[in-house]
Amino acid sequence: MFDEKVLEKIKGGKEKWDQGPVAKTLAKAPEQKPVFTTISGTPVERLYTPLDIAGLDYERDLGFPGQFPYTRGVQPTMYRGRYWTMRQYAGFGSAKDTNARYRYLLQQGQTGLSVAFQLPTQAGYDSDHPLSMGEVGKVGVAVDSIEDMKVLFDGIPLDKVTTSMTINAAATVLLGMYLALAEEQGVPWDKVGGTVQNDVLKEIICRGQYIYPPKPTMRLTVDLIEFCQKHVPRWNTISISGYHIRESGSTAAQEMAFTIADGIAYTQACIERGMDVDSFAPRLSFFFNAFTNVLEEVAKFRAARRYWAKIMKERFKAKDPRSMMLRYHVQTGGVTLTAQQPLNNIVRVALQTYATALGGAQSLHTNSYDEALCLPTQEAVTVALRTQQIVAEESGATDSIDPLAGCYYVEQMTNKIEQEIDDYIKKIDAMGGTLAAIEQGYIQKEIQNSAYRFQKEIESGERVYVGINKYTMEEPPPTNLLKVDMSVGDVEAAKLKKLRAERDQAKWKAALDKLRQVSQTDENVMPAVIEAVKAKATVGEICDVWRDIYGQYRPKEFV
Amino acid sequence: MAKKIKIIVAKPGLDGHDRGAKLLARIFAEEGMEVVYTGLRQTPEMIVAAAEQEDADVVGLSSLSGVHNYFFPKVVELLKSKGLNDVLVVGGGIIPIEDYDFLQKSGVKAIFGPGTPTMDIVSFIKSNVRAR
Known part of the structure; x- marks a missing residue:
């Protein structure tokens, strides 16, 4: 240059x-x-x-927004055309409680929904299962059957919003419910838009909401991708997630590298299923973290965009430009929030939002300042949403595309992170691919080592964390925290009892039998899942069918 | 020479946030303790069985999903029912301060919130563990 x-x-x-x-x-x-x-x-x-x-070649390394290698962004006009989707992850208590929060958020200018399911739903258990005790409605909404789903989206037309669902090992079931509900609302599937996380590999690496062993769980992931490619064309079939990798302690470059390694594994699996790369790759989406070091984060996003485009073009021979575009959602860094002096978190989230805007994301969730203490209150969620609106509409960060391009610091950091990503991908390839690297605990150990290094830096005072190791002060205990009523568990259990007694038993049994039969063949399970949820089979009942056939995953621990 | 402190680090319930638990497991080991990390999805029964089998001096419980008031007292209760009264039980995670009192009354000797220096946890354990 x-x-x-x-x-x-x-x-x-x-x-x-x-x-x-x-x-x-x-x-x-x-x-x-x-x-x-x-x-x-x-x-x-x-x-x-x-x-x-000095070696930077503008045309080759940066190019123009909406053009290969997409370093500068995936759309030609970026935020001048439309801001990122402001999508707050929300869910707690019963479907009714959460429906009220959704309506509030939409009223306040939020532009998409993002469902937080309770852990039992994520782990494929009904609310009355012994392992669900104490967990019902705690960190997400309780959804056991299509009846709960109806309440959750009551008054929300599914052709008017897009919905992101954080559901992984049980993604087929919850998408099945969503599609059945769309049908009931009279919305054709080609008008339905949204995302399921459906990223089971990172559950095994770091998030812990796995159900089945890697191979069968990947089969369900690919079934969903294949089904949507044919019948739900606007659905993002997976959200390949680095967010949790970073939360678990990884560096910025590791976050991108391991997420891309997972992306390569899913792409490979779909190709092995017999799908053409350009038939599904445009609907692969990603999910990343944003920490407080703005410049490093911006570089990370740019590096990953460029690297993914090259992987798709060179390794997988994609021809459709949309297959090469790294489109992603961001959540600000949960782990960066402090329980000490919680209002300081508003500033952290603002910087992280700024980094996200400068980095060119398609969608964003901003954390609330009280999240190191509890689930967010309505007041805290409102500040978080306003933070996005201020960055989008006041800061000027959205006026010109990729405004930090050409900055010596950011460009060299972009190159450096891309190099680190490439080193990891080569290493993982040499180990036999992502699944092998996970199996050997390589990825997990790399993340844990970074978490350890960071902790040591904080404790030695080498790295400053305001309110933790510098500028600390005595504070009164926080008040005004959101609490989920412990009785949600009993209410959900009673609802389940009623559902099981009142549903059409013959239809229910036939649907589950059919699902069992299909799951033992190579046939796509999605149609049978949709029939089962319509027959009011529960999340736990459907997941149990697969537990019987596929077994359950028990991780090796690498400490 | 005193016997090494033996500690079970456990994740009760369905919570998958194990960064803190794993980090502490490593630090406890560096500080000369013998550490057994249970992994995720432990029931109180599983945790207490591990404590009994390993003849543990300490049980450390980690929860970030809001289930502490349900799980932590259950672990203490079960330990007592097995006659393991002198096992030190401590906890940590995302736990509102207003719950500390209830947990301590239930027999959890200390709760360590986010941002606690790991050496504070180590020294609390060393000074409160049973005589060996």
């Missing part, structure tokens, strides 16, 4: 500056730290100049 002669001159100038003013200043006063690093531990230089990106 730079003329050789110009670079020579800059080099000379830099040397003089280093040996002159810098050396003189350092002799008088040392810098605050011997080494400066990002939150990921990457060293940061005093100054970046064209010398650090």
Whole structure:
């Protein structure tokens, strides 16, 4: 990008500056730290100049928004055309409680829904299962059957909103319910839009909501992708997630590398199913974290966009440009929030939102400042949503596309992170692919080592965390926290009892028998799942069919 | 020389947040303790069975999904019913301060919230563990 002669001159100038003013200043006063690093531990230089990106080729490495390699964004006009979707992850208590929160959020200008299911639903258990005790309605909404789903979306037309559902091992079941509900509302499936997370590999790596062993659970994932490609064309069939990898302690580059490794595994699995890459890849979506170091985060997003585009084009021979576009949702970093001086979290979330906007995301959830203490209150959620609106409409970050491009620091960091991603992908390939790397605990251990390093830095005071190891103060205990009523469990159990007694037993049994039969063949399970949910089979009953056939996953622990 | 402190680090319920539990397991080991990490999805029965089998001095419970008031007292109760009265039970995770009192009355000796220096946890355990 730079003329050789110009670079020579800059080099000379830099040397003089280093040996002159810098050396003189350092002799008088040392810098605050011997080494400066990002939150990921990457060293940061005093100054970046064209010398650090001397090899950068504008056309090859950056290009234009909406064009390969998509470094600068996946759409030609980005936020000048439309802001990212403001989508707050929400769910607690009963379907009725959560429906009220959804209506409130939509009224306040939120533009999409994002369902947080309770852990029993995510783990494929009904609310009255022994393992569900104490968990019902706690960190998400209780959904056991299509009846709950009806209440959850009461008054919300499914052709007018898009819905993201954080459901993985049980994704086929919950999507089945959503599609059955759309049918009931008279909305044709080609008008239904949204996302299921459906990313079972990262459940095994770090999130813990697995049900089945890797192979059969991947089969269900691919069944869903294949079914939607034929019948629900606007559905994002998977949200390949780095968010939880980062929450578990990874660095920014590891987040992107391991997510892309998972993406490669899913793409490979779909191709092995016999699908053409361009038939499903445009509907693969991603989900990342945003931490407080704005520049590193922006670089991370740009690097991943460029790397994924190349993987799809070069490794998988995609031809449709949409197959090469890394489209993603972001959630601000839950783990960055402190229980100490919780209002400080508003500032952290604002910076993370700014990083997300500068990085070019398609959708965002902002955390609420009280989330290190409890599920968010309505007041805290409102501030979080307003933070997005302020960044979108006041800060100017959305006026020009990829505004940090050409910044020496960000470009060199983008290159560096892309290089780190590539090193990991090569290593994982050499290990026999993503599943093998997970099986050997390689990915898990890499993440744990980063978490450990970070913790040590905080405890030694080497890395400042405001309110934790610096600027601490005595505070009164927080008040006004959201509490979920412990009686939700009993209410849900009673509802289930009634459902089981009142449904058409013959129809229910026939549907589950059919599902069992199909699940033992290579036939796609989705149609049988949809029939089963319509016959009022519960999440637990459907997941039990597969537990019988496929067995349950028990992880090896790598500590 | 005193016998090593033996600690069970456990994740009760369906919660998958295990960053803290795993990190502490590593740090306890570095601090000279013998550590057994149970992994996820433990029932109180499983945790207490592990404590009994391993002859553990300490049980550390981690929960970030709001189930502490249900699970933690159950673990203490079950330990008592097995005669393991002197096993030190501590907990941590996302636990509202207003629940601390209830948990401590139920026999959980200390609750460590987010941001607690790990060495505070180590020294609490070392000074409150039963004589070995």
